[in-house]
Amino acid sequence: MSGWEAGRDDEEAGAVMRTVVRQLKLWREAAGLTQAEFGAAIGYGEELVSSVERGRRIPRPEYLDAADEVLGAGGKIAALKEDVTEVRYPKKVRDLKKLEAEAFELGAYNNSVVHGLLQTEAYARAVFSARRPPFTADELEQRLTARVARQGIINGTAAHPVFSFVQCESTLRRPIGGKMVMRGQLQRLLEIAEFRNVDLQVLPLGREDNPGLAGSFRLLRLRDGTTAGHVEVQHISRVITDPKEVQLLDMRYGIIRAQALSTRESTALIEKVLGET
Template identity: 60%
Template structure:
C-alpha cells in the first residue's frame, strides 16, 4: 500500500485536541502513542520506516506517537505485526475506540451496555438511540455555539455507535415514550423526517422494543418535569439519567431513582399503547 494513500494516512481523521471533558481520553491517546514509540525505537525503526512498513505516512506515525491523532484499529494491528508486539499493541484497540467519543457520551454508552432494561421519555426531539444518522447530524448542526466539523462528526459517530444495543445479545428490553411533536417537527428537512419515521417503524417492530407516543391533547401528563431515562443494570441496581441545556446528571440514590421510575411508569400509562403508537407513526408518515 502506498504510504501517501489519503485514507491510510489518516487524512479523514481529526487531529486530537482534548477538551476539558475529554482529558481522560487525551491521556489514553498519549499513552498509546508512547507505547508505539517504545516498540518502534526498540525495533530500531524510524517513523518513516514504520510508516512505510504498515502503509501509513511518516506524518501519521509522528502524530500518533505524539498523542495528536487517534490511530485507526488497522494502524494498531499492522504496527503490532511489524513490531512483533505479540498482540500488546493490538490489544489497545478497545481503549482507543472509547477515546474517539466525548466523555459524557462514553459514560452513557457504558451504562447502556450494562443494562438489562432501559426506559426513556423524550419531549423535544427523538431519543438518541432512535435517531438516524441524518437526523442526528441535523441536531448537532443546529447547536449554538456551533460545533466544528470535526466535533460534529465525533458526536454523530458516538451517537450512532450506541445503537448496537438493538442487536447485541443478551437483548436489552427497551421502551421509549416520545411526545407527538417529536414526530412532526421536520428537523433537517422533510426527507430526513420521512426516513426517520420509517426508521422508527422498523425499530418499533423489534420484539424487545416498545415505542409509545404521548399525544399533545393529553390533559394529564406526569412528564412535565422534562425528559428522563431509567436503566436497570445487570448487577441488580437501577440508575436514573437526566439531561438539560448545559448539564447531565446521573441519579443512583434509591429515593431519587424511585421517583424517576414512578414518573416513567405513569408517563407510559398515559401514552398511547405500543400498537396504537405504531399506527399513529404510520399515519404521520403518510401525511409527511
C-alpha cells in the same frame, strides 16, 4: 485521522493514550526507525506520527494494524484497537454507553427529538448540525460515530435488555432535517416498534396533563438490582443515583406511560404521520 483528536481534560482517555503512546514509541525505537521512516513504512506523514506519539492524536485502527505489521509486533499493537476506539468518544458518551450495557431494562421519555438510540444516521446528523455554536466538522463526525456505535445495543433478535420508549407526538411532527429525513426516521421507528424486546409509545399532544414537561429523561435498571436515571439538558449531562431522585423519575415515567397511547395505537399514529409527511 479526522475526528481523532485526543481530549485534553479526559483523565481516563489520557491514561489509555499514555500507555498506547509508550508502546508505539518503544516498538518503533526497538526497530531502529525514526518517525519519518516509520511514517513512510505505514503510509502516514512524519507530522502525524509525531502527533500520535505526543498524545495529541488518537491512532485509528488501521494505523495500529499497519504499525503492528511493520514493527513485527505479532498482534500486540493491534490488540490496543478496542481501547483506543473507545476513548475516541467523549467521556459522557462512554459513561452512558457503559450504563446502557449494564442495564437489563431501559425506559426513556423524549419531548424534543427522537431518542438517540432510535435515530437514523441522517436524523442524528441533522440534530447535531442544529447545534449553536456549531460543531466543527471533526466534532460532528465524532459525535455521530459515537451515537451510531451506541445503537448496537438494540437488536431485534435479542430478548434482553428490554426497552420502553415514550415519544411526545411533537417529536414525530418536528421536521428535523427536512421531509425526506423525517420520512426515513418515521420508517425506522416503525421497524423498531416490531422488535420483540421494544415497547414504543407516543404521548399525544392532546393530553392535558404531562408530568414530563420538565424535559426528557431515562431510567436504567441495572443487573446489580439498582436503578439509575439520566437527564441531559443543553450542555449538561447528569447520571442520577440518589434513590429519592430516581424514585421521583420512576414515578413520573410510570404516569407518562399510562397517559401515552398503547403500542398498537402508537404505531397507528406513526403510520398516520408518515402518510402526512
